[in-house]
Amino acid sequence: MSKTLDLVTRVRGVRGAMLVSAEDGLVIAEQLMEGIKGPAVAALAASLAGRLRRAMEAAGTGVAVFWHLQAEQGALLVVPGTGMLVVAVAEPDVNIGLVRLELLRAAEAVL
Amino acid sequence: MADDIRALSAQLAQDPQSLVFLRLGEALRRKGQLDAAMRVAVNGLERHPHLADAHDLYARILTDKRDYERAFDEWDMAVRIAPHHTGALKGLAFLYFKVGDVAQAEAHLEQARKVEPDDPSIDQAIAMMRKGTAPPAPTVDSSSAASPTAASSTAQAPQGSGFDEARVFAGLEGANEGLLLIDGAGRVLGGALQDQAGTDVTDTVAAYLAGVSQEAARTAKLLGLGAWMGLSAEGQHGNVHLAHPTPEALLLVVRDRGMPLGRLAILAQRATAMARRWLEQQ
Numbered sequence: 001m002s003k004t005l006d007l008v009t010r011v012r013g014v015r016g017a018m019l020v021s022a023e024d025g026l027v028i029a030e031q032l033m034e035g036i037k038g039p040a041v042a043a044l045a046a047s048l049a050g051r052l053r054r055a056m057e058a059a060g061t062g063v064a065v066f067w068h069l070q071a072e073q074g075a076l077l078v079v080p081g082t083g084m085l086v087v088a089v090a091e092p093d094v095n096i097g098l099v100r101l102e103l104l105r106a107a108e109a110v111l
Numbered sequence: 112m113a114d115d116i117r118a119l120s121a122q123l124a125q126d127p128q129s130l131v132f133l134r135l136g137e138a139l140r141r142k143g144q145l146d147a148a149m150r151v152a153v154n155g156l157e158r159h160p161h162l163a164d165a166h167d168l169y170a171r172i173l174t175d176k177r178d179y180e181r182a183f184d185e186w187d188m189a190v191r192i193a194p195h196h197t198g199a200l201k202g203l204a205f206l207y208f209k210v211g212d213v214a215q216a217e218a219h220l221e222q223a224r225k226v227e228p229d230d231p232s233i234d235q236a237i238a239m240m241r242k243g244t245a246p247p248a249p250t251v252d253s254s255s256a257a258s259p260t261a262a263s264s265t266a267q268a269p270q271g272s273g274f275d276e277a278r279v280f281a282g283l284e285g286a287n288e289g290l291l292l293i294d295g296a297g298r299v300l301g302g303a304l305q306d307q308a309g310t311d312v313t314d315t316v317a318a319y320l321a322g323v324s325q326e327a328a329r330t331a332k333l334l335g336l337g338a339w340m341g342l343s344a345e346g347q348h349g350n351v352h353l354a355h356p357t358p359e360a361l362l363l364v365v366r367d368r369g370m371p372l373g374r375l376a377i378l379a380q381r382a383t384a385m386a387r388r389w390l391e392q393q
Contacts, residue, residue: 037333044330051326052344055319055351059365060306062347069327072337076330089334 001029004109008086008102013094015074017103019110020046020085028084036089041076045087049080066100079103084110116142123151128158136168140175148172161288161303163193170202179206191311192303197223201236208240216240289365292356292386297321301389304365307348316363323353324361341379343372352379356387 001019008017009031016032018041025046030038048069056064068077077088077099086107088099119135132155139148152169159165170185183206189199204219217240224233290302291313297320303313323342331339342353345368352364352375364379 035335040333041330044326044333048323048326048330051319051323052342055316055323055363056344056346056349058306058312058315058319059304059349059351059363060308060312061344061349061351061365064344064346067342067344069330069339070341070343071331071334071339074334074336076334076336 001110002031004106005029005031007106007109008088008099011088011090011095011099011102013091014099015089015091017089017106018042018045018085018087020087022046022049022080022083022085032089041089042087045076045078045085049078049085053080066103068096068100077103079107081107081110086110127154130155130159130162130164132158133164133168136172140168140172145172145175149176161192161305163189163196163199166192167196167198167202170199174202174205179209182206192313195226197227197230197233200226201233204236204240213240290382291316291320291363291365292389293317293320293361293363295321295324295359295361300360301386304363320353320361320363324355324359327353327355328358341376343376345372350375352376354379354383356383357390360386360390362386 005017005019008014016030016036016038018030018032018038019028020026020042021028023046025043027038027042030042032038049064049067052067053063056062064078064080066077066079068075072092074092075090075094075096077090077096079086079100084107086103088103090096090099116135116138119131119138122131123129123135132151136148136151136155139145139151149169149172152165152172155162156165156169166185166189170182170189173179173182173185183203186199186202186206189196190203193199200219200223204216204223207213207216207219217237220233220237220240224230224237227233289304291299291304292301293299297318299313299317303311304316306312327339327342331337340354344351344353349365349367350370350372351366352372354362354364356362362379362383364375364382366375366378370378
């Protein structure tokens with residue numbers, strides 16, 4: 001699993017990556033830089049993913065295959081899978097497209 | 112009146128997307144040119160399927176044509192889109208009374224009175240119903256003050272909530288579909304959503320999105336990322352973008368997968384600016 005997360009964290013601008021249980025928001029595996037509160041981020045990411053999944057299903061767009069939360073000083077990028085989420089925390093100037101690809105590859109490997 | 116119709120027709124010809132069809136359709140209806148009014152309303156509805164006032168106009172024309180069943184469907188649709196649309200509520204009250212369901216008729220008028228407590232025509236209609244007299248039918252011959260549908264007054268003053276909702280995103284690419292503005296409690300402020308089967312899913316999606324804004328803000332804060340600016344998501348059948356025009360309000364833009372996330376974000380930025388202006392004006 002650590003190797004899988006390497007796919008994501010090796011991308012320039014990524015500050016950390018996690019595998020999170022979608023159901024209870026617990027961390028399954030993580031590779032995070034100092035200062036990132038993994039368990040709390042995992043819980044909130046899972047909660048946000050749940051709300052988004054329900055809203056998107058209701059809107060007829062089907063389940064999310066990738067989403068990212070953009071903020072002033074960075075981004076949270078997520079690929080939801082069956083029962084798990086692959087999560088990355090990134091700097092604001094990260095190549096979103098590249099992180100997306102690596103998250104999808106990581107998800108394919110572990111989910 | 113004929114001059115008005117000519118002027119409105121010219122305006123509509125110049126800008127077929129404009130909402131002037133509401134005034135033209137109403138003017139034609141009042142003049143008794145029901146087939147022409149019907150064509151205008153149907154064309155308008157094709158362009159603005161989520162506009163409550165368009166359904167209200169069409170319902171009034173259908174009522175004039177004595178097609179009460181379809182009129183009911185149209186007013187029902189108007190109320191689904193804009194639950195506080197008094198014109199549609201009064202129209203439904205009229206039709207309920209017509210089939211002898213006085214309780215439902217009165218309930219709809221009471222609902223309309225809550226929205227517009229100063230409208231004397233509502234009290235008048237309730238009083239007439241209680242006496243067992245049918246309230247005035249929404250026909251061309253009815254005086255505007257007594258007509259159950261008069262309060263929507265789409266031809267004169269855009270007071271209905273549906274009209275305002277449509278105006279939030281007026282002029283924006285795809286303004287009539289896939290845009291939804293809600294408050295922090297998940298209440299719809301503007302726009303509407305349909306799923307792929309054409310079912311109205313506005314309220315359901317709004318309910319699911321309630322609280323997303325606070326949750327996104329908490330997540331971004333916890334990560335030390337500052338304020339959140341937007342959330343883009345790629346779905347199996349469509350893409351969505353969430354933004355917050357104000358700290359409490361949330362804007363959702365839904366498009367099919369053909370629109371890439373980057374372009375969707377640009378569209379959402381425009382919609383966010385419009386929604387912010389609209390919210391400030393309220």
